[in-house]
Amino acid sequence: xxxxxxxxxxxxxxxxxxxxxxxxxxxxxxxxxxxxxxxxxxxxxxxxxxxxxxxxxxxxxxxxxxxxxxxxxxxxxxxxxxxxxxxxxxxxxxxxxxxxxxxxxxxxxxxxxxxxxxxxxxxxxxxxxxxxxxxxxxxxxxxxxxxxxxxxxxxxxxxxxxxxxxxxxxxxxxxxxxxxxxxxxxxxxxxxxxxxxxxxxxxxxxxxxxxxxxxxxxxxxxxxxxxxxxxxxxxxxxxxxxxxxxxxxxxxxxxxxxxxxxxxxxxxxxxxxxxxxxxxxxx
Amino acid sequence: xxxxxxxxxxxxxxxxxxxxxxxxxxxxxxxxxxxxxxxxxxxxxxxxxxxxxxxxxxxxxxxxxxxxxxxxxxxxxxxxxxxxxxxxxxxxxxxxxxxxxxxxxxxxxxxxxxxxxxxxxxxxxxxxxxxxxxxxxxxxxxxxxxxxxxxxxxxxxxxxxxxxxxxxxxxxxxxxxxxxxxxxxxxxxxxxxxxxxxxxxxx
Amino acid sequence: xxxxxxxxxxxxxxxxxxxxxxxxxxxxxxxxxxxxxxxxxxxxxxxxxxxxxxxxxxxxxxxxxxxxxxxxxxxxxxxxxxxxxxxxxxxxxxxxxxxxxxxxxxxxxxxxxxxxxxxxxxxxxxxxxx
Numbered sequence: 111x112x113x114x115x116x117x118x119x120x121x122x123x124x125x126x127x128x129x130x131x132x133x134x135x136x137x138x139x140x141x142x143x144x145x146x147x148x149x150x151x152x153x154x155x156x157x158x159x160x161x162x163x164x165x166x167x168x169x170x171x172x173x174x175x176x177x178x179x180x181x182x183x184x185x186x187x188x189x190x191x192x193x194x195x196x197x198x199x200x201x202x203x204x205x206x207x208x209x210x211x212x213x214x215x216x217x218x219x220x221x222x223x224x225x226x227x228x229x230x231x232x233x234x235x236x237x238x239x240x241x242x243x244x245x246x247x248x249x250x251x252x253x254x255x256x257x258x259x260x261x262x263x264x265x266x267x268x269x270x271x272x273x274x275x276x277x278x279x280x281x282x283x284x285x286x287x288x289x290x291x292x293x294x295x296x297x298x299x300x301x302x303x304x305x306x307x308x309x310x311x312x313x314x315x316x317x318x319x320x321x322x323x324x325x326x327x328x329x330x331x332x333x334x335x336x337x338x339x340x341x342x343x344x345x346x347x348x349x350x351x352x353x354x355x356x357x358x359x360x361x362x363x364x365x366x367x368x369x370x371x372x373x374x375x376x377x378x379x380x381x382x383x384x385x386x387x388x389x390x391x392x393x
Numbered sequence: 394x395x396x397x398x399x400x401x402x403x404x405x406x407x408x409x410x411x412x413x414x415x416x417x418x419x420x421x422x423x424x425x426x427x428x429x430x431x432x433x434x435x436x437x438x439x440x441x442x443x444x445x446x447x448x449x450x451x452x453x454x455x456x457x458x459x460x461x462x463x464x465x466x467x468x469x470x471x472x473x474x475x476x477x478x479x480x481x482x483x484x485x486x487x488x489x490x491x492x493x494x495x496x497x498x499x500x501x502x503x504x505x506x507x508x509x510x511x512x513x514x515x516x517x518x519x520x521x522x523x524x525x526x527x528x529x530x531x532x533x534x535x536x537x538x539x540x541x542x543x544x545x546x547x548x549x550x551x552x553x554x555x556x557x558x559x560x561x562x563x564x565x566x567x568x569x570x571x572x573x574x575x576x577x578x579x580x581x582x583x584x585x586x587x588x589x590x591x592x593x594x595x596x
Numbered sequence: 597x598x599x600x601x602x603x604x605x606x607x608x609x610x611x612x613x614x615x616x617x618x619x620x621x622x623x624x625x626x627x628x629x630x631x632x633x634x635x636x637x638x639x640x641x642x643x644x645x646x647x648x649x650x651x652x653x654x655x656x657x658x659x660x661x662x663x664x665x666x667x668x669x670x671x672x673x674x675x676x677x678x679x680x681x682x683x684x685x686x687x688x689x690x691x692x693x694x695x696x697x698x699x700x701x702x703x704x705x706x707x708x709x710x711x712x713x714x715x716x717x718x719x720x721x722x723x724x725x726x
Contacts, residue, residue, distance in 0.1 A: 138636070138646065161456040182461045190457035198400060198449050200407035209403070213396035213458055236407075287640050308645040325648045329608045376604065 111173055113137045113260050113292035114158060119167035121157055128153050128316040130167065135309070138289040140282060142303030142324070143296035144383055145313035151296040152193065154313065155264050158294075159190065172260060186214055189253030193265040196245055199238035203231050203248055214256035225251035242269045250278060254285070261285060261293045267302050275299075279306050304379040314387055324379065331382050332365050332374035344368060351385030362386075397460065397468035398475075400451075401442040408445065420480050421487040426549055428484040429510035433545055435480035436514035439469040440521055440537060444530040466526070466588045470580060473518045481511045508569065509551070512576040519583035526590045597625065601642060609644055613652035621661050621672055622680055632662060632670040 112134045120129030128150045135141045143151050156162045160176040169176045174184050197206050203226055211217045229247040267275045282293050283306050297303055311321040338359045348367035353360045362385040419431035455465055484507050525533040599616050620626045635653055639646040656662045660679055664670045699709055
């Protein structure tokens with residue numbers, strides 16, 4: 111079963127259209143949703159949770175259509191961390207725990223307590239006195255403490271320092287040790303996604319440019335640096351994107367389509383995304 | 394819904410400790426004018442809660458949680474009822490205590506006026522909440538202030554006239570029951586309207 | 597069992613895992629019946645994608661090195677001596693091909709290479725004598 115299944119999803123705003131989107135998150139995997147700010151990542155997440163209505167298409171989460179009456183109860187199994195909306199500013203971590211205890215049937219106070227300690231979050235401090243990092247950590251602690259099967263995170267690691275980000279990524283990694291646990295992680299920090307994702311979905315200008323296995327992407331593409339004039343020597347269909355400067359050119363190519371003896375460099379996810387997003391750039 | 398109510402309790406109690414204290418003091422005042430003000434204020438606390446929600450974008454989070462639109466909207470009405478009940482109870486208790494201290498029977502007229510205030514204040518809330526949901530708290534506030542004055546004024550003036558009218562009744566059970574029933578029905582209608590507005594607004 | 601993944605290597609990650617587990621099996625570090633770590637557990641411990649470890653295990657099973665039992669896990673298969681020998685012969689052929697292709701640019705011919713081989717064979721075996 112797919113943890114999330116999206117078919118033909120469309121949502122129109124004035125000046126921006128999201129869709130049509132077809133996307134599936136296989137159960138047990140971590141999918142990274144990457145794209146620049148304004149590409150449509152947050153909108154996609156809101157559409158998945160039915161927080162905004164759609165103009166066309168279907169969405170099902172954990173096997174249930176998100177417009178079904180049963181979807182409200184299904185949210186018990188979904189942990190969501192948003193980028194902006196948090197808890198009332200006067201509430202403390204302890205208060206949040208009480209509210210959540212009366213919200214989720216499977217709320218586990220001990221697990222929540224353990225996360226608070228692990229993240230060094232003071233139990234009685236008002237939310238408004240939290241730093242950005244602490245806010246995210248509290249939101250993540252709350253999302254993980256009701257035994258969810260699916261985690262949806264919108265920019266959950268932005269604004270956090272590298273050590274905290276690494277700790278949180280480890281948590282997501284461990285979360286998916288169970289085969290029925292899945293994660294959808296939207297971020298514009300591509301290096302984070304490269305660390306733990308199984309799949310990468312790239313949204314650009316409201317459209318899904320690709321959704322691929324991360325390791326295959328890194329296997330298929332490579333970077334080549336060469337003099338500008340030599341670009342023309344490469345087979346046309348091998349170049350995915352190129353960048354030219356005063357002193358030479360860089361191209362992202364498909365390993366399978368370039369001559370074998372061409373010296374290639376490893377590429378990382380960020381390069382792939384940048385080349386695909388920017389298309390061709392001439393000096 | 395319990396979680397939503399808890400959240401509002403935490404928020405209101407932490408943000409407005411002093412105001413709530415004043416509310417309790419006012420409720421204990423003799424007569425019914427000042428006490429009525431406390432009851433009206435209590436009835437409109439859900440609107441303040443709504444304002445706090447808007448400020449921290451709570452609704453964006455709430456929609457991700459296993460709450461239906463109905464739960465989210467209804468919790469504000471329930472909150473109003475709870476606060477009005479509490480304020481009225483305090484005011485009524487104060488009446489009984491002062492009467493007992495003075496070795497007199499409690500003033501039925503005053504008690505009835507309290508009940509009237511409670512019902513009117515809830516009706517006021519019922520008018521207010523759909524407006525808030527429709528326009529948002531910023532714009533709704535203007536209507537809010539106008540209505541407060543209208544509400545308090547009418548309650549005070551109506552109070553006198555109603556006592557005169559009620560004096561004509563043999564038993565006060567019927568008009569009292571009628572008033573309560575009307576309040577309940579009006580609240581139900583308002584809640585249904587608010588839920589409808591909320592459902593369409595969030596998209 | 598040590599599994600070291602190198603990001604700098606030209607070999608895809610699944611190939612690296614495949615190769616290292618295979619070597620463990622051939623060298624005898626893992627023997628018949630030994631349980632391999634679960635696909636998911638291994639992936640999470642190595643911080644790589646489950647898809648990749650699954651792929652490695654699929655290849656290992658296809659080539660007869662392991663058996664997977666649904667719901668239970670993967671175990672080292674009966675050591676197929678024939679298979680091991682084939683493997684090793686393949687490797688020797690590969691190395692010989694490399695030598696031949698390197699010989700050209702150096703200007704060495706068949707005789708030179710055979711001479712070198714004899715020399716080093718003797719050296720190697722001389723070292724082995726107690």
